[in-house]
Amino acid sequence: MKPDRTIRPVGVDEKKRWDAVVSHPLQSWGWGDFRRAMGIDVVRLGVYEHGVLVGGWQLTFHKIPNLSYTVGYFPKGPPPTEDMLRELTKLGQQKKAISIQLEPDMLVEEVFDEYCDRTLKPAHHPLFTKFTYVLDLTKSEDELLQSFHPKTRYNIRLAQKHGVVVQEDTSDKSFSAYLTLSQETTKRQKFYAHNARYHQTMWNILKDSGIAHLFTATFQKNIIAAWIIFTWKDTIYYPYGASSRLHKEVMAPNIMLWDIAGWAKKQGFYYFDLWGALGPKPNPDDPWYGFHRFKEGYRPNLVEFIGSYDLVIHPLLYRLYSVADSVRWFLLKHSR
Numbered sequence: 001m002k003p004d005r006t007i008r009p010v011g012v013d014e015k016k017r018w019d020a021v022v023s024h025p026l027q028s029w030g031w032g033d034f035r036r037a038m039g040i041d042v043v044r045l046g047v048y049e050h051g052v053l054v055g056g057w058q059l060t061f062h063k064i065p066n067l068s069y070t071v072g073y074f075p076k077g078p079p080p081t082e083d084m085l086r087e088l089t090k091l092g093q094q095k096k097a098i099s100i101q102l103e104p105d106m107l108v109e110e111v112f113d114e115y116c117d118r119t120l121k122p123a124h125h126p127l128f129t130k131f132t133y134v135l136d137l138t139k140s141e142d143e144l145l146q147s148f149h150p151k152t153r154y155n156i157r158l159a160q161k162h163g164v165v166v167q168e169d170t171s172d173k174s175f176s177a178y179l180t181l182s183q184e185t186t187k188r189q190k191f192y193a194h195n196a197r198y199h200q201t202m203w204n205i206l207k208d209s210g211i212a213h214l215f216t217a218t219f220q221k222n223i224i225a226a227w228i229i230f231t232w233k234d235t236i237y238y239p240y241g242a243s244s245r246l247h248k249e250v251m252a253p254n255i256m257l258w259d260i261a262g263w264a265k266k267q268g269f270y271y272f273d274l275w276g277a278l279g280p281k282p283n284p285d286d287p288w289y290g291f292h293r294f295k296e297g298y299r300p301n302l303v304e305f306i307g308s309y310d311l312v313i314h315p316l317l318y319r320l321y322s323v324a325d326s327v328r329w330f331l332l333k334h335s336r
Helices: 012-021 029-037 082-094 114-119 141-147 150-162 172-189 196-208 252-267 289-296 315-333
Strands: 005-009 041-049 052-063 070-075 097-103 131-136 165-168 212-219 222-232 235-243 271-273 301-304 309-312
Touching: 005 082, 012 029, 012 041, 012 052, 029 041, 029 052, 029 196, 041 082, 052 082, 070 082, 082 097, 082 114, 082 309, 097 315, 141 252, 150 252, 165 252, 172 196, 172 212, 172 222, 172 235, 196 212, 212 252, 222 252, 235 252, 252 271, 309 315
Parallel strands: 070 097, 235 271
Antiparallel strands: 005 041, 041 052, 052 070, 097 309, 131 271, 131 301, 165 212, 212 222, 222 235
């Protein structure tokens, strides 16, 4: 490590500077506050050059049930370096971590240095998808609309014809509708999702931080779709969405995405990250295939990240934990 470069914990007085130097909402100060409010151990390490904060690493450590060990998670941080991995190894030892999973905000064209390539191993259970779809909001509305799949354009016009109204709405009533629709969507799609406490805590903190925005689609005075959008730097993100089975014929999700894109353009954002995709050759049997096809209709750019990696702190315990965790996920998947 360079003599003028130091790594140390960051104080709350550096919150604004922190948010200025991190690149993703999951590295934001607000996200860390949210995870801490959920009882998760959050660590923020600042990277300083000549005493000035130039980068941040925000990690969470999660206790393994019935054991004194933890597992670390470092989502959407900067590209790993030898200095970073050495510091994270020391931190992991302090936190009794078996491993730390890194999912860098780093495109596949970029490459690890030799040390990182030797030290990291592909994660046994990635949490983020390796791919995402990104809509280019620097295009004009006409250019965007004409680039969409004809069926997507048709569905947008159909929703407009039916009078579906999309608006940003931060009221308690609308958030309550979002929670109800989230439960309905989770049950209908048969996938695992966060509970109401998670969503409520996330909303309370990230709304006040200016990161989270709630949009609703209303038809005949009823909210039939609700999405939470994150805004960060020049990009908006679509991490959470829910819709009703009722009135699905009015195509509320189609106009929701289109109108939110228009809102983002007016706000001066350049990109719309649709938060995940299956990749260039998706499997039609994949449970997320429907979401992938929906997003694909907007003809966004398919972006590939470097992927998920584990920094192993205790090799033997890591092997045992990986087997146990794989069995756990297998049982959960086949118990639905």
